[in-house]
Amino acid sequence: MIAKIIYGRTCRGTMNYVLGKEGMQVLGYGNTFSQDITPKFFGSLLHFQGQRNATKNRYAHISLNLPHNEHVDDKTFFEISKEYMEKMGYGEQPYMVTRHSDTKHEHVHIVTTNVNDKGQLLSLYNSKRRSMATTSYLESKYGLEPTPRTKKENELPIFRLPELKTENDDTQGTRYYIQDVLNRILQKHKVRSFGELARLVKPYHIEIRKTQSTSGRVGVAFGLDNRQGYRTRFINGSQVHRQMSGPKLQKVFDGHKRSKLLPMHRKRLLKQIETTYNLFRTIRPHDLKEVLKEYQGMDIALDIKLDTIDGYTIYDKSGYVLRERELGKHLMMQERLDIFGNGDAWTEINIHSKQFQLEKEKLIREAIQNSHLKSRRQKGLLSEHIGTLRFTDIVPILMESKEHRFLEKYMSGEQIHTFRKNLKENFPQIQQRIHETETRREKEALQGKFDLIGDIVRKGVFDVGTTDGSVRHLFQALGVRYQNNKLLFADSDKYSVPVPLGHLPLPKNMEEHVLDGFVRQNHLMMEMLIKQEADNKSKQTAISFFLPMVFPGLFERMNTDYKQRYESLALGAYLKHAERMHASFEKSSKDYITFFNAKGFYFEKGENGFIVKSIYTGINSSYPIPKRTSLYLSSIPDLGTTLKQQHLVLENLIKTRRNNLKNLWAGHLMELGQYDRVAYMLTDESAYPNLYPEIVRYHMDKGLRKTIQERTTKKSAIQQNRLLRKGVHAIGSLLDKPTGNQEEGYNGFKDELTDYSKRKKNRGISF
Structure with missing residues (x-):
């Protein structure tokens, strides 16, 4: 089902259109004192209420469209319409539902006003996103055919018309x-x-x-x-x-x-086409489309008149459509007869051009880097890996490269032989050049980590020392280690910086090797806290919020003031990620709060708008919600009640000991579709994802249930029963519909496996 919403200043034209169709049928009214009123009376009522506010978006015209060949009866379509209006925030507004039969697909029109009975404008924030989530929900509830939620790259269908029709056919x-x-x-x-x-x-x-x-x-x-x-x-x-x-x-x-972006797009396209021309000696005009697509990823269409190519049109990824002459006269095919005016000569690369030499170097450089990424353990630095490489080591990667295949496609057999021979001959020089560049970069990186550690220690970000060896936690979290009075990279002895700390004992419960992604995020976060660099703030991802889970020995020693600053930044980074993950499920501003509550986050309203907090961070740590989102949340009719009810879910998360980052991490991986890792956490680590049941159900149906079953079948019969109970049954309890208040929705976890409240005192939470 597809919903379309149009806002307008007047309602007369909409009412005339909706009521003027042949075969029109009024299915019913919403929030009027009677169902026996006339459309004319409803129009007067709608006009009166809408005119109480001067906004240009006084009225709304909504159409709900079913796919072709799908049918629902009038009563059901009216119920669908009422539920759609309720979810979209029009539940208390007057509206009229009219069914039309003038197209092949069944549809209804709903006319209403965005002005409430107090003369205030309803919240229209995120209406498109909420509408998509609402229609998806209604499709599932009423068994309708799901609407594709992703854009298709297919071309528009060409209109096929009958050959004989009257001149004035205007259907x-x-x-x-x-x-x-x-x-x-x-x-x-x-x-x-x-x-x-x-x-x-x-x-x-x-x-x-x-x-x-x-x-x-x-x-x-x-x-x-x-x-x-x-x-x-x-x-x-x-x-x-x-x-x-x-x-x-x-x-x-x-x-x-x-648009200020148009000159930038022109400049980019100009550079791409010039680079292509510089690479080729000849190009057959008919081959240009394929060449630009393979080499630059550009989409063009040749302009053909009377079997003659008269140029080309570029359909850019930015959405702009540009003719070749708009980029410059020197790019026009008629002006470049040195490339395009060679008759029936084959399209051929100029192996003596400067651009071709650059392409060869690029091929070798990327092959060397990919060989490091594809190495089994990626042990050591890139410069160390480069030093041990032979040309034969990168040959398989070169042959798999689509860039390599593209170049050879436009060479003769003799040129291909020469090309491969040149790659082998040029490899040592390019290898040495890349090695020198990486060596310099790695030395600077180690020195930068040393300087950052010095700033962290001087400013007291963490309470670490040398007597108990806790400073080693800081070293590990930044990807370095201490050995023999020297600071080295965690996985290499190649470079070192003198650090005369003497004997430095290893602390208890030292974390094992951690992934580079967490180290990079921690490094960026520490630079944010120390240097307050705006660029690093934009690079923060949701992973920042899980750093205390990865480096517990370090973050439990974090200074209170810095911890509050860190938690605020991490909350902001996670908020942006979670908003994107919730978008396809969010039917209303109340859903926005509900989804975050299920994850362990809650909202408070202050003088300057809303702030978000969590059960994983300190009670004083918060992040200010953007103004637009604050206005969105303020549109909830029973906002005060909604905010008070948050503690029901949160207290239950705490009571069942799900107020740890491991459970949030399981939900995070589930949202990213990493079902193998989620299945392992569910079955082997007893981690339950902190997610709203509707979202869990979506991922179970999408493939998580199958992944869990596949994993459990690999276990012995005894293990399988235990794992199924801890994994599948736990997920099943998440999907139980609440029968009373929100707390009851989580009672499925209160069994002998998960009710730790009998053995450990509950931790409270303040609002």
Whole structure:
């Protein structure tokens, strides 16, 4: 089911459209004193309430569209409409549901107002995202065919028309076809003129007629002509759709032309095409499309007139459509006869060009780096790996490279032999150059870690010392180690920095080797705390929040002030990630809070807006919610009650000892689709994901259930029963629907395996 929402200043035109269709049927009304009122009376009621606020988005016109060949009866469609309005925040607004039968797909129109009975505007934040989540929920509840949630790269279908039709055929199907094609093209491309739009819609038999009044007002009309006896009369753009009128389209075109990003995209494309020309000696005009796609990842279409190639059009990934002449006259095929004017000569790379030499060096450099990444343990530094390489070690990687295959595709047999021979000859020089560069970079990196450690110790970020060896925790968390009065990389003895600390004992419970990703995030976080670099803040990911789980020996010694600053930064990084993960499930602003509560996060409202806190961080640690999100949460009708109810879920997480980062990490991995690792944590480590049941159910159906079953079948019969009980049964309890308040939704965990409250005093939480 697809929902479309249009906001407007008036409702008269919408009411006339909705009620003026032949075969129209009013299914019912919402929040009116009676179901026996007339549409005319409802229109007056709607107009009166909407006029109580001067906003331009007073009214909303919503259509709910089922896929082709799917049918629901009137009563069910009305119930679906009511539930959609409730989830979208229109539950207390007056609205009318009307069913139309003028298209092949069944659909209803809902007309309402965004102004409540107090004259205040409803919250319209995240309406598109919430609408997608709501329709997905309704599809599941009512057994409707799911709507694809990802964009398809397929081309628009070419319109196939009958050969014989009357001259003035103007059916609703024609109007909807034009609307559909224009809609999708304008979403896919950043069109800058009517002429450009005409070229884009021409393959779909749509013609455009542009007009201009004496006052300068631009008009536009659309028609169909397949040149085979089928032609419709032209329809004004405003009749096709209210957003397709001449002035509104012109406004969109002007915005795209004035974009500050357009010159940047032109410059990038110019560089890509110049690089391609510099690489080739000859290019057959018909091969240019394939060459640019393989070499630069560019999409172009050759402009062919009367079997003659008259240039090309670039369909850029930015959405802009550019002709070759817009990038520069020197790029036009007619101006580059040295490349394109060689008759039927094969497309061939210029093996003597400077660009070809650069490509050879790039091939070897990437092969060397990939050989390090693909090595079994990746032990040692890249410079050490480079020093042990022979050319034969990278040959398999070179042969698998698509860049290598691309170059050889446009060479003769003799050139390929020479090319491979040159790669082998050039390998030692390139290897030495890369080795020198990496050596210099690694030395600077070790010195940078030493300087950072000095700043951390001087400023007292952590309470670490040498007597108990706890400073080793700091070394390990930054990817270095201490040995014989020297600081070295954790996995290499190649470089060192003198650090005269004498004998430094190993602390108890020293963590084992940790992944480089956690070390990098910790390094960035420490630089943020010490230097407060804005660039590093943008590089923080959700992993930052789990650093205390990875480096417990270090973070338990963190200074209180710095810990609060760290937790605030980590909360902000995790918040951004979680918002993206929740987006496809979030039907309302109340869902936003509910999903975070299930993860162990809660919200408080202050004078300057909302802040977020968690059961994993200190009671004084918080992160300020962006203003737009604060306004979004403020739209919850029973906000006070919703905020008070948060403690029911949170206290239960604490009571069942799920207030640790391991359970949040299990949920994090589940959201990322790493089901193998999640299955291991569920079955072998007794970790239960802190996620909302609806989200858990989604991942179970998507593949987690199968992964758990596959893992448990590898165990013995006794182990299998135990693991199934701890894994699958635990997940099943998450999916139980609450029968009362929110706390009861988690009672499934209160069994002998998980109810630790009998043995350990519960930790409380303040609000």
